[in-house]
Amino acid sequence: MLAKSLFALDGQRWRDMRSKLAPTFTTGKIKIMVPHMAEVGQNWLKFLSKNVSDEAVDLKELAVTYTADAIGSCVFGVNYNAFENPNNTFMTMGRRLVGYDFKRGMKAICVIFFPEVVKFFKFEWFDRSLVDFFCNLLKEMMDSRKKSGQTRKDFLQLMIELKEKGSVASDNAEDEKESKELGGFEDSQLSSGKFDFSDVDLYSQAIGFFVAGFENSSTQISLACLELAVESELQHRAQAEIDQVLKEHDGKLTAEALKKMVYLESIVQETLRKYPPAGGLVRSCTKNYLIPGSNVRLEKGTTVMIPSYSLQNDPKYFPDPERFDPERFCNEDAHHKLQFLYTPFGDGPRHCIGMRFSHLLIKTGLASILSKFEILPCKETVYPPKIDPIRMPLSSVGGVQVKLQERKVN
Numbered sequence: 001m002l003a004k005s006l007f008a009l010d011g012q013r014w015r016d017m018r019s020k021l022a023p024t025f026t027t028g029k030i031k032i033m034v035p036h037m038a039e040v041g042q043n044w045l046k047f048l049s050k051n052v053s054d055e056a057v058d059l060k061e062l063a064v065t066y067t068a069d070a071i072g073s074c075v076f077g078v079n080y081n082a083f084e085n086p087n088n089t090f091m092t093m094g095r096r097l098v099g100y101d102f103k104r105g106m107k108a109i110c111v112i113f114f115p116e117v118v119k120f121f122k123f124e125w126f127d128r129s130l131v132d133f134f135c136n137l138l139k140e141m142m143d144s145r146k147k148s149g150q151t152r153k154d155f156l157q158l159m160i161e162l163k164e165k166g167s168v169a170s171d172n173a174e175d176e177k178e179s180k181e182l183g184g185f186e187d188s189q190l191s192s193g194k195f196d197f198s199d200v201d202l203y204s205q206a207i208g209f210f211v212a213g214f215e216n217s218s219t220q221i222s223l224a225c226l227e228l229a230v231e232s233e234l235q236h237r238a239q240a241e242i243d244q245v246l247k248e249h250d251g252k253l254t255a256e257a258l259k260k261m262v263y264l265e266s267i268v269q270e271t272l273r274k275y276p277p278a279g280g281l282v283r284s285c286t287k288n289y290l291i292p293g294s295n296v297r298l299e300k301g302t303t304v305m306i307p308s309y310s311l312q313n314d315p316k317y318f319p320d321p322e323r324f325d326p327e328r329f330c331n332e333d334a335h336h337k338l339q340f341l342y343t344p345f346g347d348g349p350r351h352c353i354g355m356r357f358s359h360l361l362i363k364t365g366l367a368s369i370l371s372k373f374e375i376l377p378c379k380e381t382v383y384p385p386k387i388d389p390i391r392m393p394l395s396s397v398g399g400v401q402v403k404l405q406e407r408k409v410n
């Protein structure tokens with residue numbers, strides 16, 4: 001089933017799928033989902049206000065609940081409020097879907113380095129029962145929208161549009177431009193005729209998006225909070241910006257408000273630099289290639305790993321790399337100078353299609369918690385975090401233990 005998700009496709013079908021999904025990931029399309037994220041952020045704050053104490057909390061665990069609920073709402077169109085109902089089936093199944101153990105670790109190694117073994121043994125990445133649960137849920141949501149005639153501003157609706165019309169329309173020239181950047185190909189590179197997007201294609205994409213966003217985004221939120229707990233000056237600068245922007249937007253966390261939180265954006269970028277979830281990028285040589293200026297010859301079919309984590313933590317490119325310094329990204333053209341060195345979302349035609357969505361998801365989570373809480377280090381805090389050497393995506397051993405204190409904001 002998940003062989004049909006964008007991650008797993010290649011060749012012509014990947015090109016066609018990428019170009020059709022690209023219009024659903026533009027800023028214009030994603031910003032209509034910010035209210036769903038902000039609603040989950042509010043649920044998070046309500047839960048914390050009722051439960052905050054003098055004890056340490058695991059922010060990674062809390063962030064997982066936030067991202068699961070937010071992705072559930074934006075991608076599947078469901079809102080379970082996992083803060084109040086932590087054992088709801090969506091959350092339980094979601095945890096199993098992204099859970100990691102020795103068996104999964106070995107499978108991941110095989111997928112990257114021995115794809116022939118995976119094909120030969122027909123490895124199933126996920127249990128059938130898990131996949132069935134998510135497919136049935138999506139089917140139910142689609143049937144209920146069809147029956148009631150109601151629509152909702154979310155990914156599910158955009159994918160229903162793709163299924164019914166064969167494409168998702170761009171809203172304006174800017175939307176069209178972004179869509180091309182995300183998945184633009186010449187017409188001659190794409191299949192002609194109506195794009196076939198079956199129910200199974202739709203389920204595969206939705207489940208793939210959940211898996212992609214759940215772990216990565218919650219890790220980024222929790223590690224950003226850890227850095228801010230340790231560097232209180234940076235935290236207060238971020239809070240001053242959030243307070244000011246919220247004041248100008250009637251206290252509402254909208255897409256426009258998030259855009260104005262430029263220092264918070266630098267914090268997100270610096271967290272992604274220090275802790276890139278993927279660790280590295282994988283590519284396969286499509287032809288024999290001699291690395292210029294060397295005698296290293298790569299044979300066609302060789303798997304190459306681009307070490308994002310090492311490059312982004314190399315003092316040659318990022319002086320004093322252990323220092324958490326959002327200033328590195330405060331300058332507008334910092335990105336241009338860093339091409340190919342800063343790749344938390346990958347690079348080239350296969351870069352992360354969900355990059356804009358993740359930025360908004362992470363920023364909404366951070367802006368929510370920082371607007372109402374002070375994050376403090378405590379005796380359980382481990383800093384620097386101990387990165388799990390065998391887990392993929394990147395994760396800190398023992399979560400992120402900190403203390404929360406309600407802020408007094410005027």
Ligand code: HEM
Binds near residue numbers: 006007212354357
């Ligand atoms: C902090 C959050 C995230 C990070 C750091 C991240 C990072 C990445 C990276 C490194 C890749 C491989 C890129 C390459 O090889 O050049 C990737 C691919 C991908 N990501 Fe993400 N991702 C994140 C969140 C998301 C979310 C939320 C979604 C969906 C809603 C998503 C959807 C995808 C898809 C579909 C691909 C495969 C693209 C293709 O092969 O064409 N990601 N991501």
